[in-house]
Amino acid sequence: MSRFKPHVVRALIAEIVAVALTAVTWLALVRFDQSLKIGEPGPIIARVIEIILAVATLVVPAFGARAIARSLRARTLASEERLLDARVAAEDATNDLLYVLGLGLMAAMVAFGALFLTANHALVRSVLFEWSLIWVSRTALIRGFWWNVKLFVVAEVLVLIWALVVAVVRQLPGRQFLPIRFLAIAYADVFRGVPTIIVIFLVGFGFPLAHIEPFYSHMSPNTQLFWLGTLALVLVYGGYVAEVYRAGLESVHWSQTAAARSLGLSQWQTLRYVVIPQAVRRILPPLLNDFVALQKDTALVGFLGLAEILNIAGILKNNHFNLSPVTGAAMFFLFVTIPFTRLVDYLIKRDKARTQAN
Amino acid sequence: MSFIELHDVHKRFGDNAVLRGVNMSVDEHQVVCLIGPSGCGKSTLLRCINALETIEEGEIRLDGERVSGRGVDLNGLRQDIGIVFQAFNLFPHMSVVQNVTLAPRKVLGLSKQDATDRAHALLGRIGLWDKRNDYPDRLSGGQQQRVAIVRALAMQPRVMLLDEITSALDPELVSEVLALVGELAGEGMTMLIATHEMGFARDVASKVVFLFAGQVEEEGPPAQLFSAPTRERTRSFLRSIIEAKRM
Numbered sequence: 022m023s024r025f026k027p028h029v030v031r032a033l034i035a036e037i038v039a040v041a042l043t044a045v046t047w048l049a050l051v052r053f054d055q056s057l058k059i060g061e062p063g064p065i066i067a068r069v070i071e072i073i074l075a076v077a078t079l080v081v082p083a084f085g086a087r088a089i090a091r092s093l094r095a096r097t098l099a100s101e102e103r104l105l106d107a108r109v110a111a112e113d114a115t116n117d118l119l120y121v122l123g124l125g126l127m128a129a130m131v132a133f134g135a136l137f138l139t140a141n142h143a144l145v146r147s148v149l150f151e152w153s154l155i156w157v158s159r160t161a162l163i164r165g166f167w168w169n170v171k172l173f174v175v176a177e178v179l180v181l182i183w184a185l186v187v188a189v190v191r192q193l194p195g196r197q198f199l200p201i202r203f204l205a206i207a208y209a210d211v212f213r214g215v216p217t218i219i220v221i222f223l224v225g226f227g228f229p230l231a232h233i234e235p236f237y238s239h240m241s242p243n244t245q246l247f248w249l250g251t252l253a254l255v256l257v258y259g260g261y262v263a264e265v266y267r268a269g270l271e272s273v274h275w276s277q278t279a280a281a282r283s284l285g286l287s288q289w290q291t292l293r294y295v296v297i298p299q300a301v302r303r304i305l306p307p308l309l310n311d312f313v314a315l316q317k318d319t320a321l322v323g324f325l326g327l328a329e330i331l332n333i334a335g336i337l338k339n340n341h342f343n344l345s346p347v348t349g350a351a352m353f354f355l356f357v358t359i360p361f362t363r364l365v366d367y368l369i370k371r372d373k374a375r376t377q378a379n
Numbered sequence: 380m381s382f383i384e385l386h387d388v389h390k391r392f393g394d395n396a397v398l399r400g401v402n403m404s405v406d407e408h409q410v411v412c413l414i415g416p417s418g419c420g421k422s423t424l425l426r427c428i429n430a431l432e433t434i435e436e437g438e439i440r441l442d443g444e445r446v447s448g449r450g451v452d453l454n455g456l457r458q459d460i461g462i463v464f465q466a467f468n469l470f471p472h473m474s475v476v477q478n479v480t481l482a483p484r485k486v487l488g489l490s491k492q493d494a495t496d497r498a499h500a501l502l503g504r505i506g507l508w509d510k511r512n513d514y515p516d517r518l519s520g521g522q523q524q525r526v527a528i529v530r531a532l533a534m535q536p537r538v539m540l541l542d543e544i545t546s547a548l549d550p551e552l553v554s555e556v557l558a559l560v561g562e563l564a565g566e567g568m569t570m571l572i573a574t575h576e577m578g579f580a581r582d583v584a585s586k587v588v589f590l591f592a593g594q595v596e597e598e599g600p601p602a603q604l605f606s607a608p609t610r611e612r613t614r615s616f617l618r619s620i621i622e623a624k625r626m
Contacts, residue, residue, distance in 0.1 A: 280468035
């Protein structure tokens with residue numbers, strides 16, 4: 022049997038580091054608090070958050086202390102020849118140290134954030150994170166973000182359909198489908214290979230210059246740019262999502278098709294009722310990934326002049342000589358992308374719970 | 380004229396000739412068991428009959444009509460031929476009753492109500508009515524395979540092809556599946572069964588066909604083929620089965 026180690030010294034070192042880290046974090050928070058007074062009196066909410074963070078930091082040395090206590094107990098138990106109990110205590114101590122590691126990293130990030138924001142006489146905070154400026158910009162930003170929302174909702178619906186068509190065409194079997202398969206492959210290769218911004222430029226600036234405007238000449242400038250931007254995004258993301266669909270279609274085992282066809286279902290019915298439903302379930306995570314990317318890339322349409330959120334934030338930035346409205350724009354994207362991600366995770370989990378045993 | 384007739388059927392995968400001129404027949408209401416060592420072409424033969432595989436040479440006839448080669452209405456043909464696979468191949472994203480009603484609704488055009496009634500009656504018969512809303516993953520292998528049989532039966536096929544349907548099952552689950560097949564045989568269902576269960580073949584088969592290296596080596600009534608095989612390859616195959624204590 023291997024020699025038992027209670028790791029008391031390891032726990033002691035961890036506790037010393039934890040206490041030091043707590044001290045640094047508190048100093049950083051005090052410095053941040055003082056920096057708020059340089060400009061205008063800091064808002065109450067900022068102080069409340071500072072206090073909560075300062076108190077929360079105490080959890081790190083608390084876990085360290087418990088690790089020491091458990092290591093000591095492990096040593097005592099080992100000396101009493103109660104090796105099983107000693108190992109349990111030592112394992113608990115190790116788990117405490119892992120908490121110290123994780124929570125300590127969090128505290129370190131808080132300290133770093135506070136120091137970063139107060140750097141250069143708190144210029145970092147006032148130029149990038151001036152809350153009052155974000156707050157007064159909110160109406161303009163919301164109005165701009167509405168364009169982004171419309172862009173990604175319309176583009177995502179179109180991409181879902183268009184990419185499925187491309188992917189299904191691409192996996193049609195037999196020599197007679199070779200030319201049409203070639204078209205699908207060429208399309209995906211081209212539009213995945215070109216930077217999104219270039220497609221947006223070519224479509225958004227190029228089409229109007231080339232007088233390709235049969236359907237939008239009567240629209241307002243923003244609406245024209247909206248549809249041109251949507252077209253560019255659908256072209257680019259159609260290529261990506263078609264590849265995602267293809268991976269999903271190919272992942273459905275051939276035996277499923279055999280079972281469906283042998284029941285008399287046609288090729289199309291087999292795809293519609295058996296293959297595509299299973300494929301879509303499997304590709305939800307990568308599909309979501311592409312959709313989050315699409316949501317973010319709606320900001321690129323702003324380069325055409327559409328009054329979407331990045332464009333608005335850029336104007337505000339120039340007016341105030343301050344980047345905080347751009348930070349505000351970033352927050353709007355997070356408001357959408359994070360709940361969207363969680364929702365899809367939930368849907369995947371629910372489907373698994375339904376169709377899979379345990 | 381037999382119900383299913385195979386004339387000189389050839390099938391190759393690349394360089395690998397799997398079927399090398401198979402001649403055999405199945406009469407209506409007959410149960411034919413196909414036995415033979417792994418890789419002798421049993422599964423491929425079944426797949427060729429319902430055109431999941433195309434054959435290179437020869438001809439397959441169902442009730443007198445050619446069902447191999449070009450010009451055959453595959454979807455129509457497959458409505459007449461039910462097939463059950465070794466690995467069940469249930470649709471995992473559908474509940475049991477959805478698995479059973481899909482083809483009757485979409486292929487036969489039954490209303491949802493009629494298809495569900497039909498499915499419920501069949502599921503009741505095999506004692507799985509209370510599992511109708513479960514997903515396949517929740518069922519045991521034996522239950523899944525019986526659902527797969529019912530799914531094929533729901534199309535009211537004229538013949539059933541069973542492709543080693545107990546080979547993927549735990550030993551204690553084999554009997555529940557074989558009992559169901561035995562019942563179908565008793566009702567006069569025409570069946571062609573690829574199997575390793577020699578005891579079962581002896582009990583239900585009207586005829587046993589021994590397939591070896593892509594050809595019919597010997598065929599006959601089970602009593603004769605199992606007790607007094609005429610060919611050396613048949614004898615040696617049966618001896619190896621007995622040594623493996625599967626008979």
